Amino acid sequence: MVGYMSRRDRFRYAVAVDMIVLTVREQALQVLVIERARKPFLGKLALPGGFLEDGENLDQAAHRELAEETGLDAETLHIRQFRTYGDPDRDPRGPILSVAYVALMPDLPIPIAGGDASAARWTPADDLLSDPAVLAFDHHRILSDAVDSARDLLSHTTLATTFCPPEFTISQLREVYETVWGIELEPSNFHRKITRADGFVTPTGGKASSDGGRRATLYRAGPATQLYPALLREHHPKNARQAGEHQELSTL
Known part of the structure; x- marks a missing residue:
């Protein structure tokens, strides 16, 4: 012993x-x-x-x-x-x-x-x-x-909202994905998929301040923790848009 x-x-x-x-x-x-x-x-x-x-x-x-x-x-x-x-x-x-x-x-x-x-x-x-x-x-x-x-x-959970302030626009959320993934995403396609994802984000009823343009809707994190279908990312450089390539955000 x-x-x-x-x-x-x-x-x-x-x-x-x-x-x-x-x-x-x-x-x-x-x-x-x-x-x-x-x-x-x-x-x-x-x-x-x-x-x-x-x-x-x-x-x-x-x-x-x-x-x-x-x-x-x-x-x-x-x-x-x-x-x-x-x-x-x-x-x-x-x-x-x-x-x-x-x-x-x-x-x-x-x-x-x-x-x-x-x-x-x-x-x-x-x-x-x-x-x-x-x-x-x-x-x-x-x-x-x-x-x-x-x-x-970021693909299969709602983690991205933890990088955002308590109230945020879809553009701010997209910037999180672009920054962390290192790619650029097509704005309207991203907006459509995020707002259709059950429980991902919830409208607050408020609008973001604006310098004269259209005021964007404010959202907060929704109750969901998992995303289904998942959001997929393409392995393309972040300057893809400058090269004339618009990357689509796809789903499983």
Whole structure:
């Protein structure tokens, strides 16, 4: 029994949480990153996160680390546990199991660095994903998985509304899809399919302000969480319209 316990202790993992906070800013899908103030990877960009403290559960640790390192309040975010990463060599300090959380909100404020972070800022996700060496640890893989998941979820859930303000126009919702998917969508086709999707959006009865043109109808998120039929995206560059190609949003 003593030998068994020693063997188990030798392979015990430490537990940490990492946060992937996504928002739409400046017409781009952006992610919250920090500049590490400690070794390992001193001065390198990373996702906010850290180790569990005594008496904490995973959700409490994720909320605390986000507040300490960025000044953002997790209670105001659409946050969910995403995936667990446990490769033995993912951290030079030893075997560390990381539970990743994804948080989504529209146009979040400028973060305030603290804790293990010397700086915190929003950065376009595509810029970080273009070079696997930019982020510390295995955070390039974690971010890539989270962005792929968000793009897929937009097809068959109502996730896109979490990137919008409480009241929004169909054009604003379309901009979310275009930004996250990296394509352009034909406006009238998108409007028709979104407003026909059962429970996706609900008219508020109000109209958006206008500079003289036709005032657009305001909507809020509807009761549905899943979309059927799903919305499909085409893998085309976002400048497709400039090239004269109008992309249609299709359904299964």
